[in-house]
Amino acid sequence: MTTVSEPTVTETGVTVSAGSFRVVPVAGHIGAEITDVDLRGEFTADQVAELTAALHEYKVLFFRDQQIGHAEQIAFSRLFGAVTPSHPYDDDAPTEYPEILAVDSRLYEKRFGVRKFSYTNYWHTDVSPLVNPPAASLLRAEIAPERGGDTHWTNLAAVYAGLPDSLKALLDGLRAEHRFGGKNPAWDSESDYAKKVAKAPLVTEHPVVRVHPVTGEKILFVNPGFTTRIVGLSPRQSDALLDLLYAELADPAYTVRFRWERGSLAFWDNRATAHLAPSDLNHLDVTRVLYRxxxxxxxxxxxxxxxxxxxxxxxxxxxAGAPEHDAA
Structure with a gap:
């Protein structure tokens, strides 16, 4: 790949990188498709910087027709930061690739004791109960059903910006508890997974509004997948306020929807987004496999x-082994 020059914006709003890939916005508040790029190739520091800037602006980037496996996904991920192990509770990662989390419909019944196509069907920010939730996530499709199985993302910076000033003033001073499993865990209470979580729970009090460490944006940082209560409010008050905020973050105006195909990859800013896994597949005899x-x-x-x-x-x-470009 060639060195990227400064991007330009056409009359149609499409950002074009003159030297290599193109950044094409796909929704009003969130999402851009990256075209004319091969993730197996070499990337210069300028190209990593351009993709990082696009990630911060559009919150989630989509790539199509990428012929990559676990090793290439990990290598591309490392261009943007230190890659973590697959998940705090994962014991199904491929032995030779401990960074890979399998989002595999064939594993969930064994893991959770119920038939599922994803960990949770609630809006959530990946592993927000950690005291340091992931900065970003990358998800690659290996097996995608012919119909259904789409994922949605929402822009939590835009959600916050759209709130009235009086509500912002209230939220800016609040903290919320995030607990792995949330208020309604997705697993059977007698499953091995439930016992694993109970033995080593993840619970953190986060600000309801966090400040993005790179862009400085204020971000609504609660989600129905993991947030259990607003600290200092009664249960009734907490539930009412959270329900209001969840309705705002689910507003279609702030969202984008992505149709998976084999070789598709989504790369999202986990600080500034929540996403929603599909719930339209449980009645179908299909397999869905993605790797994160x-x-x-x-x-x-x-x-x-x-x-x-x-x-x-x-x-x-x-x-171990920090990347040269710690940019995300």
């Missing part, structure tokens, strides 16, 4: 400058 890598994140900081506080669980750090 995650980048080590920092401890969130609120509008008041105060960091998140771990109640249970340590930081989740990347593997």
């Amino acid at each position: 890598t995650t980048l080590e994140g920092e401890v969130p900081v609120g509008v008041d400058g105060e960091p998140s506080r771990s109640i249970s669980g340590a930081k989740f750090v990347g593997n």
Whole structure:
């Protein structure tokens, strides 16, 4: 691949990189498709910087027709930060690739005790109960059903920006508890997975509004997959406020929907988004297999400058061998 020159914006709003790939926005508030790129190739520092800037602007980037496997996905991920082990509770990662999390419909019944096509069908930010949730996630499709199975993302910076100032002022000073499993765990209470989580719970109090460490954007940082309560409010008050915020983040105006095909890859800023796994496949006799890598994140900081506080669980750090470009 050639060195990227400064991008230009056409009258149609398509950002074109003159030297190599193109960045094509796909929805009003979130999402861009990256074309004319082969993720197996070499990337210069300028190209990594351009992709990082696009990630921060559009929150999720989509790539199609990528002929890559586990090793190539990990190598591409490392261009943007330290790649973590697959998941705090995962014991199904390929032995030779401990960074790979299998999102595999064939594994879920064994793992959770119920038939599922994804970990959770609630809007969620990946592993937000960690004191340092992942900075970014990359998900690659290996087997995609012919119909159904789409994933949605929502732009939590745009959601916050769309709130009235009076509500922003209230939220800026609040903290919320994030607990792995949330209020309604996705697994059978007697499953091995439930016992694993109970033995080593992940619980953190995060600011309800975090400040993005790169862009400075204020981001609504709650999600129905993992957030259990607003600290300091009664259960009734907490539930009412969270329900209001969840309705805002699910507003289609802030979202984008992605149709998976074999070789598709999505790369999202986990600090500034939540995503929704599919719930339209349980009645179909299909298989869905995707593979995820995650980048080590920092401890969130609120509008008041105060960091998140771990109640249970340590930081989740990347593997040895830091990348040259720690950009995401």
